Amino acid sequence: ILNVEQSPQSLHVQEGDSTNFTCSFPSSNFYALHWYRWETAKSPEALFVMTLNGDEKKKGRISATLNTKEGYSYLYIKGSQPEDSATYLCASPETGKLIFGQGTELSVKP
Amino acid sequence: EAGVTQFPSHSVIEKGQTVTLRCDPISGHDNLYWYRRVMGKEIKFLLHFVKESKQDESGMPNNRFLAERTGGTYSTLKVQPAELEDSGVYFCASSHGRSSYNEQFFGPGTRLTVL
Numbered sequence: 252i253l254n255v256e257q258s259p260q261s262l263h264v265q266e267g268d269s270t271n272f273t274c275s276f277p278s279s280n281f282y283a284l285h286w287y288r289w290e291t292a293k294s295p296e297a298l299f300v301m302t303l304n305g306d307e308k309k310k311g312r313i314s315a316t317l318n319t320k321e322g323y324s325y326l327y328i329k330g331s332q333p334e335d336s337a338t339y340l341c342a343s344p345e346t347g348k349l350i351f352g353q354g355t356e357l358s359v360k361p
Numbered sequence: 362e363a364g365v366t367q368f369p370s371h372s373v374i375e376k377g378q379t380v381t382l383r384c385d386p387i388s389g390h391d392n393l394y395w396y397r398r399v400m401g402k403e404i405k406f407l408l409h410f411v412k413e414s415k416q417d418e419s420g421m422p423n424n425r426f427l428a429e430r431t432g433g434t435y436s437t438l439k440v441q442p443a444e445l446e447d448s449g450v451y452f453c454a455s456s457h458g459r460s461s462y463n464e465q466f467f468g469p470g471t472r473l474t475v476l
Contacts, residue, residue, distance in 0.1 A: 255403075283462050294364060295452070295467040302462060340404065347459045348394065348406040348417060 253277045255343050257352035264331050265360055271327045272355040274341030278322035285349060286315055286326055287340040295340060298326075331359040363387065365468035367453050373474045379441040382471045386435070386455030392416075393436050394456075394465060395428060399449040407451075410436060411459065422447075443475045 256275045264270050276284060283302045289295040299308045304319040312329045328335055338356045342349035366385045374380050386393045395407040407426070408418040412433035421428070425444070430436040440447055450472050454465040 285464070287467070292370070292469060292472075294469045297464045297466070300462060300464055342404075346417065347392070347409055348420070349396075349404075349454075349465060350406070351396075351404040353403045 253343060253345055253350055255341060255350050255352040257339075257341055257355050259355060260353060261356040261358070263358045263360065266331060266333060268331050268359075269327065269329045270331055270357065271325050272339065272357075274324045274326070274352055276322050276324075276341075276343045278319055281319045281322075282344055284317060284324050285342045285344070286324070287342065288337050289340055289354070290337045298339075326355075328357070331357070333359045333361050335359050365453055365455050365466050367451075367468040367471050369471060370469065371472045371474075373476065374443055375476050376445055377442045379439065380443055380473060382438045382440075382451050382453075382473070384436045384438070384453030384468060386453070387466055390455035390457050390466075391433070392456045392459050392463075392465075393430060394454040395436070395438055396452040396454065397449050398452065398470075399446075404452065407438075409459075416459075440473075443473075445475050448473055448475045 286298040287295040301317040306317040315326045317324045336359045338354040340354045342351045368383045393410040398404045406420040409416045410430040427439045450470040452470045454467045456463045456465045
């Protein structure tokens with residue numbers, strides 16, 4: 252079973268700060284990388300599905316990059332807002348199922 | 362289009378009791394997955410249905426867990442008898458295809474507490 256790791260585990264920033272966190276995954280036999288945003292008691296919401304080395308995707312103030320050769324993806328949030336507070340999860344598929352990292356819990360203070 | 366729904370949202374039971382969780386996937390999605398997040402740890406795969414057939418149940422912890430998917434529609438996950446370590450959030454997800462590129466749509470989860 253492949254191993255997916257995320258860092259940091261938690262992050263506390265002030266409103267307006269830009270922030271980024273990392274997802275690491277094995278670079279061999281890469282298929283795709285999924286990013287999700289999860290607020291407690293709500294459904295994890297898909298942000299991006301990334302497939303190609305060098306991919307960069309954007310959704311509003313959130314963007315993500317992918318490096319499949321070295322096995323990492325970065326998620327960036329520009330000008331964090333309190334409503335960005337959530338746990339950000341990355342996952343790599345393995346025979347259909349998703350293998351998740353532990354998540355990065357982001358807290359944005361007003 | 363309705364999303365993935367799960368029932369109940371919370372369940373508190375005593376050790377040794379039985380609990381049944383239900384998942385209704387998005388209509389038309391053949392693939393249904395169960396996952397679990399134990400506090401402080403990563404979300405872990407439990408099993409995968411394609412229609413009514415179990416495709417992969419390698420993540421099921423032990424034989425106290427039983428999953429069914431009647432007629433390829435909704436699914437239930439029964440824990441009998443429940444143990445303390447079964448506490449966590451149980452997520453259900455569904456997808457149209459089973460490709461690595463297919464997005465899995467998640468329900469809000471059932472938070473299970475075993476006392």
